[in-house]
Amino acid sequence: MIVYLVRRVGQSLLAVMAMAILVFLGVYFIGNPVDVLINPEATQADIIATTERLGLDKPLYQQFGIFIWNALHGDLGTSFVYGRPALEIILDRLPATMELALVALFLSVGIGIPLGVWAGLRPNSIAGRTIMGGSILGFSLPNFWQGMLLILVFAVLLGWLPAGGRGETTEFLGLQVSFLTWDGLTHLILPAINLALFKMSLIIRLARANTREVCLQDYIKFARAKGLSGRRVVLVHVLKNIMIPVVTIIGLELGSMVAFAIVTETVFAWPGMGKLLIDSINLLDRPVIVAYLMLTVLIIVAINLLVDVIYSLLDPRIRLSEMKA
Amino acid sequence: MTKLLDVRDLQTHFLTRDGVAKAVDGVSFSLDKGQILGLVGESGSGKSVTGFSILGLVDPPGRVTGGQIVFDGDDLVAGGEPMLRHLRGKRIAMIFQDPMMTLNPVLRIDTQMVETVRAHEKVSRAEALRRSREALVQVGISSPDERLQSYPHQFSGGMRQRVAIAIALLHKPDLIIADEPTTALDVTIQAQILSEVQELCVKSGTALIWITHDLAVVSSLADRLAVMYAGRIIEEGPTAEVIANPRHPYTRGLIDSVPQGKRHGAMLTQIKGMTPSLLNLPQGCKFAPRCPRADDACLVEPSLAPAGADRSVRCVHPHDEPPGKVLAP
Numbered sequence: 001m002i003v004y005l006v007r008r009v010g011q012s013l014l015a016v017m018a019m020a021i022l023v024f025l026g027v028y029f030i031g032n033p034v035d036v037l038i039n040p041e042a043t044q045a046d047i048i049a050t051t052e053r054l055g056l057d058k059p060l061y062q063q064f065g066i067f068i069w070n071a072l073h074g075d076l077g078t079s080f081v082y083g084r085p086a087l088e089i090i091l092d093r094l095p096a097t098m099e100l101a102l103v104a105l106f107l108s109v110g111i112g113i114p115l116g117v118w119a120g121l122r123p124n125s126i127a128g129r130t131i132m133g134g135s136i137l138g139f140s141l142p143n144f145w146q147g148m149l150l151i152l153v154f155a156v157l158l159g160w161l162p163a164g165g166r167g168e169t170t171e172f173l174g175l176q177v178s179f180l181t182w183d184g185l186t187h188l189i190l191p192a193i194n195l196a197l198f199k200m201s202l203i204i205r206l207a208r209a210n211t212r213e214v215c216l217q218d219y220i221k222f223a224r225a226k227g228l229s230g231r232r233v234v235l236v237h238v239l240k241n242i243m244i245p246v247v248t249i250i251g252l253e254l255g256s257m258v259a260f261a262i263v264t265e266t267v268f269a270w271p272g273m274g275k276l277l278i279d280s281i282n283l284l285d286r287p288v289i290v291a292y293l294m295l296t297v298l299i300i301v302a303i304n305l306l307v308d309v310i311y312s313l314l315d316p317r318i319r320l321s322e323m324k325a
Numbered sequence: 326m327t328k329l330l331d332v333r334d335l336q337t338h339f340l341t342r343d344g345v346a347k348a349v350d351g352v353s354f355s356l357d358k359g360q361i362l363g364l365v366g367e368s369g370s371g372k373s374v375t376g377f378s379i380l381g382l383v384d385p386p387g388r389v390t391g392g393q394i395v396f397d398g399d400d401l402v403a404g405g406e407p408m409l410r411h412l413r414g415k416r417i418a419m420i421f422q423d424p425m426m427t428l429n430p431v432l433r434i435d436t437q438m439v440e441t442v443r444a445h446e447k448v449s450r451a452e453a454l455r456r457s458r459e460a461l462v463q464v465g466i467s468s469p470d471e472r473l474q475s476y477p478h479q480f481s482g483g484m485r486q487r488v489a490i491a492i493a494l495l496h497k498p499d500l501i502i503a504d505e506p507t508t509a510l511d512v513t514i515q516a517q518i519l520s521e522v523q524e525l526c527v528k529s530g531t532a533l534i535w536i537t538h539d540l541a542v543v544s545s546l547a548d549r550l551a552v553m554y555a556g557r558i559i560e561e562g563p564t565a566e567v568i569a570n571p572r573h574p575y576t577r578g579l580i581d582s583v584p585q586g587k588r589h590g591a592m593l594t595q596i597k598g599m600t601p602s603l604l605n606l607p608q609g610c611k612f613a614p615r616c617p618r619a620d621d622a623c624l625v626e627p628s629l630a631p632a633g634a635d636r637s638v639r640c641v642h643p644h645d646e647p648p649g650k651v652l653a654p
Contacts, residue, residue, distance in 0.1 A: 218426035221382055225421075226441040226492060227414030236440070240431045315431055316476040 012301045019297040024064050033284040077287030086291035097272035099177050101257040104195035112200040116207025138201030147194040147267035162187050164269035191268040199253050210242035244315050251307030255300035329532050330356040336391035337378045346603040348374040350556040359530040363547030367600050371556040372536045376502045381409040415445040418493035422505040424486035428477035435473040441495050460491040483514035500532045544568050552576045555611035562636030572632050572643040575612045618642045
């Protein structure tokens with residue numbers, strides 16, 4: 001297990017390194033930030049001075065070398081716009097996005113798996129068909145439109161919930177969170193549902209397909225032949241088998257939820273990282289974009305690593321082969 | 326003497342889009358305590374479906390549509406799921422064909438055994454574990470404590486089947502239904518399992534329904550044989566007599582199809598034709614189109630009629646003389 005973990009971490013580091021090169025090159029080619037940053041009436045001397053101050057006059061490989069060296073020391077550059085370390089700006093916004101993504105994940109798993117299993121056990125029932133029909137809407141309707149409809153119905157027409165913003169926050173483990181105050185919670189519900197709907201539909205379909213497949217297996221029939229209650233057959237024998245593919249998808253999707261909550265954050269004016277990224281791209285704030293992408297890569301790689309570990313806990317066959325490896 | 330199991334006119338039909346497939350159509354047989362019945366037939370003859378019908382485990386769209394299954398005085402068809410759930414694993418156990426598929430791959434052996442014990446008796450986990458361990462020893466598994474901690478994939482096929490048999494034995498059932506439990510195993514393992522099951526049944530007085538297509542296997546094991554064809558029993562009687570003197574042309578064909586090894590290079594006998602589709606059965610006797618003795622009288626389906634002492638056969642023109650061939654010396 002240890003050997004496997006070490007190897008797996010090594011692979012993750014390689015992925016991060018490759019991503020660093022891609023990100024840096026990509027951002028380098030999208031344009032000269034000085035053109036955007038500087039006062040249009042500035043003189044040529046000012047432009048040269050600014051370029052030198054930002055280190056943009058150096059050749060590409062030197063810039064990259066400096067970037068990597070600094071990154072290894074935890075410095076992902078200073079924002080051209082805010083004049084503060086890029087990482088610090090992002091970390092300010094990170095808790096809001098993480099909170100939104102985690103609550104959305106909780107909703108999509110907590111609702112998606114039971115509905116999917118139910119639909120899988122009774123594929124021809126009215127409930128099963130309704131769940132499947134609903135899930136098609138869930139991932140075929142555009143996310144921003146779902147968000148706007150949610151606002152229209154629950155904030156405008158019914159007036160039950162606020163339309164945007166984060167509401168009152170309170171400190172929890174040193175982070176600012178919304179879900180512990182009533183006001184914050186009401187602000188959180190709509191964006192979380194909006195972000196969860198797509199993943200929920202995905203999990204429903206995945207859970208249903210796997211449930212149907214597992215139910216045909218001999219070991220389910222054997223479990224019934226042993227005289228187990230229907231409850232135990234479903235909650236232990238079926239559920240543990242369908243969790244393996246579901247956990248993979250959850251892992252992959254959590255990464256994308258954190259990284260790309262942009263649409264939801266924009267619709268609901270949620271002050272998270274996604275909104276920061278959009279602003280930074282508009283201003284060509286290169287260090288912030290790079291820092292954001294690097295952080296995203298780190299998060300996704302870390303989640304994948306975690307998923308592999310959970311995987312081996314769920315499936316003994318994987319555990320064994322890994323130990324040999 | 327009351328019968329342990331009395332199946333009367335069982336009908337199990339599959340309602341498919343193409344029509345009703347009568348997988349089991351009017352099957353009747355009975356079983357005494359401690360008796361071993363061999364249920365023999367080709368693939369699709371309805372032998373497995375008969376076994377699953379007794380436990381109420383026929384997969385949809387299949388359904389028991391008629392008849393009675395009387396187990397120790399109770400009709401399981403009328404009793405339905407609530408009655409069946411308390412019998413399954415407790416008084417009637419089942420062993421499946423493919424040992425690679427019958428154990429849940431993600432649960433440890435101890436979990437799968439303990440849950441079986443506790444499904445029917447309120448005992449502590451420790452007590453359930455002790456009984457699981459005992460059952461493993463009973464089927465000849467060495468170092469049971471270690472085995473209990475293992476997962477199914479760490480076992481060979483033969484070992485898994487032993488575990489499945491151990492699970493079936495946990496509650497000392499009155500009846501075990503074994504659906505071709507040795508088909509997927511090596512011949513040597515097959516022989517071991519066979520003799521162990523036989524011994525366990527004799528020791529504990531457990532009745533056994535052994536479902537198989539392999540006459541050679543069942544002839545050394547069963548007290549009685551029931552031969553199935555196209556969802557019906559076509560011949561039934563004491564094993565030795567049925568093997569030595571098959572009355573139905575199909576039974577005779579089956580016995581003749583077993584390679585004898587007497588004369589090297591001799592052509593093997595075969596039954597010509599194929600089993601008919603359950604959706605499109607011939608009129609009258611279902612075997613008539615393949616039968617060398619068939620004539621116009623076979624267009625009316627015969628009933629399962631007594632033929633000699635303790636035997637019955639479903640045929641218009643049964644063999645009566647002792648056959649020239651004997652299965653094994």
